[in-house]
Amino acid sequence: MTKHLYRTLTWPEARARAKQGAVIIIPVAAIEQHGYHLPIDVDNVLVEHITEEAARRSEGHILTAPMIHYGFNEHNMGFPGTITVREYVFIDFCYDVAHSFVRQGFDRIVYVNGHGSNQMLCNLAARRINNTTRALAGAVAHWALAKDAVDRLRESEFPGGMAHACEFETSLYMYLKPELVEKDKITARETPSRVNAFIYDDLFGSGPVHMVNRWSRITETGVEGDPQLATPEKGYEFAECSIRNLIHFCGLFRAQIVAPERDFNHTNEQLD
Ligand SMILES: [Zn+2]
Numbered sequence: 001m002t003k004h005l006y007r008t009l010t011w012p013e014a015r016a017r018a019k020q021g022a023v024i025i026i027p028v029a030a031i032e033q034h035g036y037h038l039p040i041d042v043d044n045v046l047v048e049h050i051t052e053e054a055a056r057r058s059e060g061h062i063l064t065a066p067m068i069h070y071g072f073n074e075h076n077m078g079f080p081g082t083i084t085v086r087e088y089v090f091i092d093f094c095y096d097v098a099h100s101f102v103r104q105g106f107d108r109i110v111y112v113n114g115h116g117s118n119q120m121l122c123n124l125a126a127r128r129i130n131n132t133t134r135a136l137a138g139a140v141a142h143w144a145l146a147k148d149a150v151d152r153l154r155e156s157e158f159p160g161g162m163a164h165a166c167e168f169e170t171s172l173y174m175y176l177k178p179e180l181v182e183k184d185k186i187t188a189r190e191t192p193s194r195v196n197a198f199i200y201d202d203l204f205g206s207g208p209v210h211m212v213n214r215w216s217r218i219t220e221t222g223v224e225g226d227p228q229l230a231t232p233e234k235g236y237e238f239a240e241c242s243i244r245n246l247i248h249f250c251g252l253f254r255a256q257i258v259a260p261e262r263d264f265n266h267t268n269e270q271l272d
Pocket of ligand 1: 034042043114115164165169
């Protein structure tokens with residue numbers, strides 16, 4: 001069977017897979033509080049399952065890299081358990097990892113992210129790859145790939161019902177590691193993100209104004225959303241939807257044509 005985890009390759013195998021044009025997935029997550037009822041590794045566990053399963057089922061087209069475990073989390077430092085990496089350090093780190101793949105000849109890189117505050121930074125790291133190398137890089141949050149299943153199964157209100165340690169994340173963790181969910185500690189819903197008509201937060205659509213407050217100012221438990229509505233059955237459907245869409249996207253990304261770059265500046269005019 002073709003290896004699907006980058007860390008298990010020998011260096012000649014890594015060279016061969018770069019030559020074959022494997023798409024590299026870089027999973028990105030965070031260690032942070034997830035309320036009273038979930039462990040601090042939620043983002044790691046969810047993104048690891050989705051990215052490794054996608055690679056395993058892709059018949060060699062996708063290689064999943066070792067995960068970037070820590071994320072940008074300054075807003076959550078009021079809660080024990082949380083680890084943060086400064087935003088510029090994080091962007092540089094994510095870029096350097098992807099750039100190392102590009103130097104080997106891999107030319108399709110996807111950051112698959114499991115922590116909201118990482119997203120804009122992963123987007124920037126991907127854009128830096130596109131602006132400075134011949135490779136193509138993109139970034140996606142795994143929940144965005146589960147939208148079809150969420151549209152079908154979601155019971156929590158919008159916006160605010162799915163944001164953090166919520167119906168979505170709790171369902172997935174219940175499916176993947178049920179023994180670690182402290183069900184009796186699931187609290188009544190907290191939707192502190194609905195500040196006004198312009199500022200609100202949800203995994204499936206935030207308000208027009210981007211404003212992330214310090215978490216301890218707005219929540220007692222660390223939860224944002226309604227984990228009472230979580231079930232492992234929903235978690236299974238969310239995960240399968242993300243995995244399917246990730247495999248589909250990587251196929252399209254592999255086939256995406258790269259047109260030659262042009263320079264229309266007058267400084268590039270041929271002298272005759
Ligand atoms: Zn999370």
